[in-house]
Amino acid sequence: MQNIVLIGAGKGGSALLELLRDAGKFTFTAVIDKNPSAPGLRLAEQMNIPIANDWRSYISASVDVIIDASGDDTLLPELLDARDRSTVVIPGEIASILVQLIEDNKETYQQIDAARSIQRLIFDSMEEGIISIDQNGYITSFNESAARITQVDRKQVIGRPVHEIIPDSRLPQVASFGRSEINQQLTLESGTKIVTSRHPIITEAGERIGAFAVFQDISELQQMAEEITNLREVQMMLEAIIQSSDDAISVVDEKGIGLLINPAYTRITGLKEEDIIGRPAEADIADGESIHRQVLDTRKPVRGKQLQVGKDRKDVIVNVAPVIVNNRLKGSVGVIHDVTEIRSMMKELDRARLLIRSLESNLSFDDIVGVSEKIQFAKDQAKLAAGVPVTVFLRGETGVGKDLFAHAIHRKSERKHNKFIRVNCSSEEARDQLFTSSDKLSLAEQAINGTLFLDEIGELTLSQQQHLLDLLSYQKLPSRNELVDLRIIASTSEPLEKNMRDGLFLEELYFQINKMPIFIPPLRERTEDIPIILDHLLVKLNKEYGRQIAGFSDKAIQALKQYDWPGNVRELENVVSRTMIFMNASELKVEEKHLPLTTIRGKQPELPDGSLSDLVESYERQLIQQTLTAYKGNKAATAKKLNVSLRTLYYKIEKLGIEE
Structure with a gap:
C-alpha cells in the first residue's frame, strides 16, 4: 500500500481522492487545504482520513507520495526541500493530467460497461x-x-x-473444422x-x-403447422x-x-358474386x-323472417345467426329458403294426399286446414271423439266444414272400414228414406256397423225425431226387432235450443245427441288460417281446372282477410274458383285485381246472361279497351302490360x- 499526502482539497483534489480511493491500493496520511470549506476535506472526513490546513507536520519518511493539487506555483520548491529522498512529489500540472486521464478512462469504462449491459440485455431477450x-x-x-x-x-x-448439456451437439466439430451448419x-x-x-x-x-x-x-411451430x-x-x-x-347461404x-x-x-x-361480395348487406x-x-x-339470431330478395323479388x-369467436363478433351467416320451392313441395304433398284420399273415397283430419287456436281445439275434440263410441254433435255456421269433420271422425274411428251414410235432413226425400224404404234398405239400415251422419238434424219431423230417440235409447229401428249397432253424428247451423222451447225439437233427443258437442269456428274468427286454406284450395282447383296458379299476392291475401265471409x-x-276461371292462361299469380271485389266487399253482383265464351x-274486350285508353293508344305498352305479344x-x- 502506498501512503499519500494530498495537498489541495479543491475540485481537482477531490477528484483524485475519489479515483485513488476506488483503486483500493492507496492509503491517505492526510488531506490538507488552507480553506476549511474545501469539498475534499468533507469527503476525507467521510472516509476517516485526517485533515489539516498545514502540510509541514505530515511530511516524513513514511510518506511515499506527495500530490500537489493546491494550484500554488511557489509550493513545489518547498515540498522538494522538505521531503524525504524516498518520497515522490507529483506537481500540480502532472496531477491535473492524471485527473483528466483517470476521468477519461473512467468514462470509457462506463461506456464499455453500458454497451456490455445493452448487449447482455439483447442477448437474453432474444427469442432464439x-x-x-x-x-x-x-x-x-x-x-x-x-x-x-x-x-x-x-x-x-x-x-x-457442451456435451454434458446437449449430448448430440456438433458445436465442437464446427469449432474444429470452421464450417457452418x-x-x-x-x-x-x-423431446423438444x-x-x-x-x-x-x-478472429x-x-x-x-x-x-x-x-x-x-419448432415443437410449437410443427403443432401449429399441423393445426x-x-x-x-x-x-x-x-x-x-x-x-x-x-x-342459399350468405356470409358478411x-x-x-x-x-x-x-x-x-x-x-x-x-x-352473382360481383353483386354481393364487398358490398353492404x-x-x-x-x-x-x-x-x-x-x-x-x-x-x-333471427329465424323464420320473410323477405323479398333479388331482381325478381x-x-x-x-x-x-351471429358468428362469435372468443366473445368477439366476427360477422353473421344467413341461410335462405326459397318459399316458392317450399310451397311447391307442400302443394305436391297435398296433391299426393288428395289423390290417396280420392282413391279411398274418404276425407281425414288432414283436410281440415288451419293453425289457429280455435280450429286446433275443434280438431283435438273431434280426434278425441273418434276414439270413443259416443254420439257427436257438430255445431257451426253454414259452410264451416261440419261434413268434413264428420267424415274425419268416421275415418279415424274403428268403423272406418264400414259405411258412412250422410243424410241431408233439409231434403224431404232424404228424410223419408231415413227409417223406411219400399224397395231397398233404409238409410239407417245401410249405416248399421258404420256411421250415420244427420246433417241439419233440426229439420227432422217430430215423428222422425222419435224414431231417432228410440234408436239412441234402445238401439232399435222401426223396421227391425233386433238390436242394431251404428254411430250417430249430428250437425246443425240453427239454434236447437230455440226449436226445443218452441216445441219443434224433442227435449230428450236434444240431451241424447248433445253428449259430445263440438263447436266449429267461423272463418271470420280465424282469418290467420286464410293463407294456408288458399294454398290447399289451389292444389285442388289447379287439378280440377288444369291450371298452374302458383299463389296469391300479399295484397290479394290482405283483401281476402278483410272480408267477413258469411259463407265461411x-x-x-x-270465390277462389270463380277467380281462377276468369284469369288469363298466362297469369300464374292471383293479384288483388283478379278478385271479385264486389262480392267480397259485400255487394252481390247481378249474374250476367250468355255463354262462358x-x-x-266481353271481359277481354273491356280489359283491352281500358288498357289502350290508359296508355293513350300505345299498343306496345298495352301488350307489355297485358303480358301478351304485340x-x-x-x-x-x-x-x-275494338275501336282504336
Whole structure:
C-alpha cells in the first residue's frame, strides 16, 4: 500500500481522492487545504482520513507520495526541500493530467460497461436460444432462451463441456473444422425439437477460437403447422358443403360487408358474386330490412323472417345467426329458403294426399286446414271423439266444414272400414228414406256397423225425431226387432235450443245427441288460417281446372282477410274458383285485381246472361279497351302490360272489334 499526502482539497483534489480511493491500493496520511470549506476535506472526513490546513507536520519518511493539487506555483520548491529522498512529489500540472486521464478512462469504462449491459440485455431477450463454446468445447455463453428451451439452469452451465448439456451437439466439430451448419434439426433429451444454425468463431487474424449456435424450438411451430393443415382441411370441407348446399347461404363480416355466397344463392336470388361480395348487406334486399344488420346490432339470431330478395323479388324465409369467436363478433351467416320451392313441395304433398284420399273415397283430419287456436281445439275434440263410441254433435255456421269433420271422425274411428251414410235432413226425400224404404234398405239400415251422419238434424219431423230417440235409447229401428249397432253424428247451423222451447225439437233427443258437442269456428274468427286454406284450395282447383296458379299476392291475401265471409270456407272456395276461371292462361299469380271485389266487399253482383265464351270475350274486350285508353293508344305498352305479344294484341283488337 502506498501512503499519500494530498495537498489541495479543491475540485481537482477531490477528484483524485475519489479515483485513488476506488483503486483500493492507496492509503491517505492526510488531506490538507488552507480553506476549511474545501469539498475534499468533507469527503476525507467521510472516509476517516485526517485533515489539516498545514502540510509541514505530515511530511516524513513514511510518506511515499506527495500530490500537489493546491494550484500554488511557489509550493513545489518547498515540498522538494522538505521531503524525504524516498518520497515522490507529483506537481500540480502532472496531477491535473492524471485527473483528466483517470476521468477519461473512467468514462470509457462506463461506456464499455453500458454497451456490455445493452448487449447482455439483447442477448437474453432474444427469442432464439444462443450458446457459444471455446476451442476446447467448454460453454462460454448461454442466454435465457437457451436455458428455457433446453430446460437447464444457465448459472450451472458456464464452463462445462457442451456435451454434458446437449449430448448430440456438433458445436465442437464446427469449432474444429470452421464450417457452418445451417438450419439443422435436432431433438433434445427432453423431446423438444429444435432447428439450429452453427457457426465458427474466427478472429481477424484467422484463428479459430470457438463456435456458437442459434436455435429455435419448432415443437410449437410443427403443432401449429399441423393445426393449420387441419384447419385448411376443415375449411375445404366446409366450403365444399356450402357450395353443394341446396339452401342459399350468405356470409358478411362484422361491418356487414359481403364475404361469401354459394351457387344456390345465385340460383334463388339471381344475384352473382360481383353483386354481393364487398358490398353492404342490403345489396340483395328487394323488400324489407337486412336481417344481417339486425343480427350484427343485437348479436342474437333471427329465424323464420320473410323477405323479398333479388331482381325478381323472390319470396324467401331467412335464418341468420351471429358468428362469435372468443366473445368477439366476427360477422353473421344467413341461410335462405326459397318459399316458392317450399310451397311447391307442400302443394305436391297435398296433391299426393288428395289423390290417396280420392282413391279411398274418404276425407281425414288432414283436410281440415288451419293453425289457429280455435280450429286446433275443434280438431283435438273431434280426434278425441273418434276414439270413443259416443254420439257427436257438430255445431257451426253454414259452410264451416261440419261434413268434413264428420267424415274425419268416421275415418279415424274403428268403423272406418264400414259405411258412412250422410243424410241431408233439409231434403224431404232424404228424410223419408231415413227409417223406411219400399224397395231397398233404409238409410239407417245401410249405416248399421258404420256411421250415420244427420246433417241439419233440426229439420227432422217430430215423428222422425222419435224414431231417432228410440234408436239412441234402445238401439232399435222401426223396421227391425233386433238390436242394431251404428254411430250417430249430428250437425246443425240453427239454434236447437230455440226449436226445443218452441216445441219443434224433442227435449230428450236434444240431451241424447248433445253428449259430445263440438263447436266449429267461423272463418271470420280465424282469418290467420286464410293463407294456408288458399294454398290447399289451389292444389285442388289447379287439378280440377288444369291450371298452374302458383299463389296469391300479399295484397290479394290482405283483401281476402278483410272480408267477413258469411259463407265461411265454402264461400272462400267459391270465390277462389270463380277467380281462377276468369284469369288469363298466362297469369300464374292471383293479384288483388283478379278478385271479385264486389262480392267480397259485400255487394252481390247481378249474374250476367250468355255463354262462358261470350262472357270471356266481353271481359277481354273491356280489359283491352281500358288498357289502350290508359296508355293513350300505345299498343306496345298495352301488350307489355297485358303480358301478351304485340301480334296477339293486334289479333285480339281485330277479332273483338275494338275501336282504336
